[in-house]
Amino acid sequence: MCGIVAYIGKKDAYPIIIKGLKRLEYRGYDSAGVALFNGDLNVYKKKGKVNDLVSFVKGKNLSGNVGIGHTRWATHGEPNDINAHPHTSDDGRLTIIHNGIIENYATLKEALIKEGHTFTSDTDTEVLVHLIGALQDKDNLELEEAVRIALSQVVGAYAIVVLDRNDPTKLVAARKASPLVLGIGQDEFFLASDATPLVGYTSQVVYLNDEEIAVVSNDGTFEIKTIDNEIQTPFIQLLNMNIEKLEKGNYEHFMLKEIYEQPNTIADCMRGRVNAAAGWLKMGGIEEQEERIFNAKRFIMAACGTSWHAALIGEYLFEELARIPVEVEYASELRYRNPIINKDDVVIALSQSGETADTMAALELAKDKGALIYGIVNSVGSSISRITDSGSYIHAGPEIGVASTKAFTGQVTALTLMAIYMGYKRGTIPKSYYHQLLEGLEKIPAKVKEALECDKQVKELAKKFINTNHTLYLGRGYNFPIALEGALKLKEISYIHAEGYPAAEMKHGPIALIDENMPVVVIATNKSAYEKIVSNIQEVKARKGIVIAIVTKGDEEISKIADYTIEIPDTEEPFTPLLSVIPLQLLSYHIALARGCNVDQPRNLAKSVTVE
Numbered sequence: 312m313c314g315i316v317a318y319i320g321k322k323d324a325y326p327i328i329i330k331g332l333k334r335l336e337y338r339g340y341d342s343a344g345v346a347l348f349n350g351d352l353n354v355y356k357k358k359g360k361v362n363d364l365v366s367f368v369k370g371k372n373l374s375g376n377v378g379i380g381h382t383r384w385a386t387h388g389e390p391n392d393i394n395a396h397p398h399t400s401d402d403g404r405l406t407i408i409h410n411g412i413i414e415n416y417a418t419l420k421e422a423l424i425k426e427g428h429t430f431t432s433d434t435d436t437e438v439l440v441h442l443i444g445a446l447q448d449k450d451n452l453e454l455e456e457a458v459r460i461a462l463s464q465v466v467g468a469y470a471i472v473v474l475d476r477n478d479p480t481k482l483v484a485a486r487k488a489s490p491l492v493l494g495i496g497q498d499e500f501f502l503a504s505d506a507t508p509l510v511g512y513t514s515q516v517v518y519l520n521d522e523e524i525a526v527v528s529n530d531g532t533f534e535i536k537t538i539d540n541e542i543q544t545p546f547i548q549l550l551n552m553n554i555e556k557l558e559k560g561n562y563e564h565f566m567l568k569e570i571y572e573q574p575n576t577i578a579d580c581m582r583g584r585v586n587a588a589a590g591w592l593k594m595g596g597i598e599e600q601e602e603r604i605f606n607a608k609r610f611i612m613a614a615c616g617t618s619w620h621a622a623l624i625g626e627y628l629f630e631e632l633a634r635i636p637v638e639v640e641y642a643s644e645l646r647y648r649n650p651i652i653n654k655d656d657v658v659i660a661l662s663q664s665g666e667t668a669d670t671m672a673a674l675e676l677a678k679d680k681g682a683l684i685y686g687i688v689n690s691v692g693s694s695i696s697r698i699t700d701s702g703s704y705i706h707a708g709p710e711i712g713v714a715s716t717k718a719f720t721g722q723v724t725a726l727t728l729m730a731i732y733m734g735y736k737r738g739t740i741p742k743s744y745y746h747q748l749l750e751g752l753e754k755i756p757a758k759v760k761e762a763l764e765c766d767k768q769v770k771e772l773a774k775k776f777i778n779t780n781h782t783l784y785l786g787r788g789y790n791f792p793i794a795l796e797g798a799l800k801l802k803e804i805s806y807i808h809a810e811g812y813p814a815a816e817m818k819h820g821p822i823a824l825i826d827e828n829m830p831v832v833v834i835a836t837n838k839s840a841y842e843k844i845v846s847n848i849q850e851v852k853a854r855k856g857i858v859i860a861i862v863t864k865g866d867e868e869i870s871k872i873a874d875y876t877i878e879i880p881d882t883e884e885p886f887t888p889l890l891s892v893i894p895l896q897l898l899s900y901h902i903a904l905a906r907g908c909n910v911d912q913p914r915n916l917a918k919s920v921t922v923e
């Protein structure tokens with residue numbers, strides 16, 4: 312969480328930093344701030360979104376060819392102007408932007424107070440800048456040396472950039488467990504939490520590794536060393552991202568754009584991996600580690616949030632199609648419960664951002680225990696994609712709306728391909744079914760497009776549920792994780808309490824909640840357990856609940872008993888989640904919009920959760 316951007320070069324830093332902060336706003340939007348140097352240091356910060364900062368600085372001195380900026384997701388200290396970054400050292404000489412948490416800040420702060428430092432904010436970050444300043448003053452150290460020593464005393468996670476008023480010809484940056492990308496331009500450098508602020512300026516990037524410190528100068532030189540003072544040879548990569556993908560285009564919100572992108576993003580995920588006519592399906596990530604993957608005794612899938620729901624679908628897919636035992640874990644639980652993980656396990660991490668702190672930590676634990684670690688990741692070059700032994704990118708492109716949509720269907724697509732690939736090779740999928748599945752897969756993008764046609768109907772329906780306080784989502788089999796995901800989407804962006812449940816579990820509790828005011832969304836597509844889900848709908852209706860059913864096109868039985876039905880195209884059962892999630896994404900979008908909520912930036916949330 313928190314987004315950081317910095318620039319040093321010959322251009323005006325302010326517009327570059329503000330544009331970058333807007334692209335990073337998905338990481339947090341509690342406050343924003345910039346520090347710019349032009350003969351003197353000007354620091355501006357404001358509670359609220361980047362646009363609030365922009366209004367606040369109107370008419371102020373925004374000049375300078377070097378600067379740092381921050382958009383915050385509050386951890387230590389409430390969101391207000393004072394706790395906003397950048398933070399400064401006692402004498403105002405140093406300014407810092409920080410993403411992460413300094414866990415031992417309280418001890419460090421106490422020692423610094425004893426030495427006479429005074430603090431103005433409640434943040435952990437301010438402690439770090441005071442510490443660097445104190446070290447610099449004590450032994451008259453170069454900034455990079457003071458940063459290096461300070462970081463060796465710090466416990467926690469950080470991506471930082473420090474600007475020294477006494478030497479504004481350089482910036483010093485460092486990272487540990489929070490992402491940081493260095494962009495290399497013509498006699499100019501960019502530093503950012505991800506590569507999006509660099510797009511349009513440079514395509515040469517270096518993803519800094521943990522415990523690396525970069526010093527970038529306005530004469531076009533830079534150096535990377537480790538916290539142990541060892542000089543590193545930078546690995547410069549080419550960035551492959553275009554501006555259209557970072558903008559809303561003709562859509563009102565990123566979330567809607569991303570929902571509508573799904574026919575293409577799912578096709579992109581399958582591109583080069585499936586060819587039904589030629590009868591093949593390839594997964595490079597599995598081929599790279601074929602022996603260990605095929606000899607694995609068990610798969611463990613670890614993830615958070617929406618990615619965890621995708622993992623649950625993975626469990627159904629892997630067990631049904633490839634007959635491999637799968638356990639699905641919340642990464643935050645797995646990492647702290649001393650789990651049994653063996654050398655012959657494969658641990659799959661699912662993550663859109665590739666930066667989620669808990670998922671990262673769970674993977675590190677699995678790696679230490681000798682398991683093969685595999686990533687299903689969207690963000691190219693992210694931390695998770697770099698520590699895994701192998702993996703599959705989902706190729707969904709940048710996802711900016713905080714509520715995940717296209718990354719979810721990308722993850723499910725990747726898992727589906729993996730399950731079919733392994734199932735066929737292991738002989739658990741007969742040849743004829745294999746070919747049927749490949750043909751079915753290729754039709755999915757067109758069917759997703761067809762499923763999106765319910766948009767108008769869903770928009771009308773949404774109006775009826777604007778004032779609802781609670782909603783229940785029910786599903787069975789592959790549609791159970793979709794019930795969880797539908798409920799999460801509604802909670803996240805409309806702030807309506809919603810619960811997802813396995814349909815049959817309803818009678819063990821949630822049924823007590825049902826009355827004539829309770830909307831119940833039932834994902835009731837026409838495959839196995841169809842009769843059972845029809846009975847569940849009857850049970851809801853018997854208690855006067857309002858049933859919104861997601862059904863397979865042409866279904867006549869459910870439309871007779873449900874209050875509202877939304878149709879999706881028919882498909883092979885394992886592909887159902889890719890279609891049944893579409894109306895639920897649209898439903899939450901339209902309800903949130905009708906309630907006047909900020910759909911792309913829901914309160915209290917951030918897209919990339921780099922703290923525990």
Ligand code: G6P
Nearest residue numbers: 615616617618662663664667715
């Ligand atoms: C946050 C986001 C969710 C996301 C989850 C996991 O909570 O708001 O949309 O599903 O983090 O993120 P990841 O990047 O690991 O998929």
